[in-house]
Amino acid sequence: MKGIRNIFVYTLLAGLFIAGRAQAQDQQGTEQYNDYFKVTARPDTTSIRIGEPVKISITTRVVIRSLKGANIKVVFPNLPDSINHIEVVERTPLDTTGSTEDEKYWKQVLTVTSFDSGRWELPPMKFEVFSVSDGSYDSVFTDPIFIDVNTVPVDTTKAFKPIKPLRTVAWNILDYWPYLLALLLVITAVTLYFAYWRKKPKAKPAPLKPLKTPFEVAMEQLHQLENEKPWNTDVKLYYTQLTDVLRHYFEQQFHIAALEQTTAELLQNIKPVTVLNQQREKIQHILTLADLAKFAKLQPAPHEHEDCLQKAIAVVEWTKRAVTAQTEQLPEGTNQ
Template sequence: MKVKKNIFVYTLLGCLLATTQLFAQEQYQDYFKVKAIPDTTQIRIGEPIRLEITAKVMIYALKGANLKVVFPNLPDSLNHIEITDRTQLDTSGSNEQQKLFKQIITLTSFDSGRWEMPPMKFEVFSVTDGSYDSVFTEPFFIDVNTVPVDTTKAFKPIKALRSVGWNILDYWPYLLACLALSAAIVLYFVFWHKKRKPAVVAPPARPAKAPYQLAMEQLELLEKEKPWNSDVKLYYTQLTDILRQYFEQQFHIAALEQTSAELMQNIKPVTVLNQQRDKLQSILTLADLAKFAKLQPSPQEHEDCLRKAIAVVEWTKPSAVAAEQPASNSTN
């Protein structure tokens, strides 16, 4: 009897939990809606389709929530469908009650048939608790038709080539260009060729800056200019390029040619750099989301990434003892 009682209690708790999750998911979908609406689904080969994708967040129903929406990153070609153009995100339809994101994508196809545009995945991040969820659009089909040809009519013969009479006026731009070039060459040799200027001695090249000094100057310039106020993607590109160039010059790691995952794998043998692994992982992850997933970090996150980058460079700079050791060995 005790076992049956426990089974009944666990079954009841499971049903309540499933019902609660289903209700929360349905309620969340009412507050966040995505759509993909094409202007037509019937085209001939090569004709464009204007696809409008929108994401609507009902702000009035999510008071206090801090959500970030990431639009689907579609490839240039999928399932016989080609993407020829895509606009920037438009938020002009937002107001105090709702936040509206809109993007126009131009599609076409060069293969006749019926092709499916699969569901598009939207990512929703919660800055408050770090959770995220996915929402999908409804799929739709595109019918691509060929140009009709009347096979009952006979083929027309190929016409012979026709010759066109020569006329000097047809070539006057080229003759004028040749005349101007000839005049320029004559004037050069008559007037300017004899007046040769003395050779200019180039100033001696200044010694190159140390990788640590160069990286710190670039990071201080970023902190002064605050480029994230105008272009978030450019800011994170500059920030990660400064770190990658520093790693490449200081530790001889091909950081500029590696992905974030490859870079994190290749810093393991460098002990002093691997000690800052958590800070570097945080910087690269947020930068990749901002550059490739169109994430919009907060101003505090911008400054936090910059402070972490400065800390990584400061921690890994060459010490005075290490710099003096080769000189003492050469003296001995």
């Protein structure tokens, strides 16, 4: 009797142990391991409706003390985005929280789903571990994970319900606050414009400076030549500038095309202009000497440079006095 009782007790304990191991394995999901490398793949559910997510927690553990301090590397499987009617939606980064000097942990969560009804298999996943120190290699496969994808049950015994009519939503002023704010800003801007900017006195334009007369322009340029004395550095340039001043003055004051005429033509055309013809000798001397200096490479004496300049100033001043006197003698409304 005592022997039979012992056999019964041992049998009962063995049954409880096997049942506990089976229950633990069912709660944890598929688990594969060897002496130092352990992999766990556990889905949070194996039955979903179309489109619902399934989170699969994948954990690997490597016992470093069993490898005698080897430098190891774990390679997770590279699942495609779609495999056997199962879509991989998201992959979290590897998490090494919980690793110690004796054991190293890697964890990743895969989020998968399916849009086809049926029972679909996620194939075994291969995990590899390498020893960088000695080049050793090992691998572990998880068991396949089956996911049942169900459709939404439809009761065909009931009649189809009609489409519900549109419902009117109650008007709420807060729904239109951007438009009301824009309208308020426009009203404020218009009010400020009429209240301030429109009444603001307009700035009066600055009075225009009177234009210089041809006489004033010619005298400024001649006095500038007198101050700068360009004949000390470039005789040809000096006579070019001097004759240009006179020709511009004749053209603007007496309307003679002096810039396009030669010296002979200009002397011929100033004859009808009495005030210029009275200074004919000085004008002829200046223009002739200038032509020789510019085109015949004549080098006038030093005193001739300043003498020509003084003659030019005298011509301009004479014509100015003569023009003023002639203008004062003309009847009112008569053009010169």
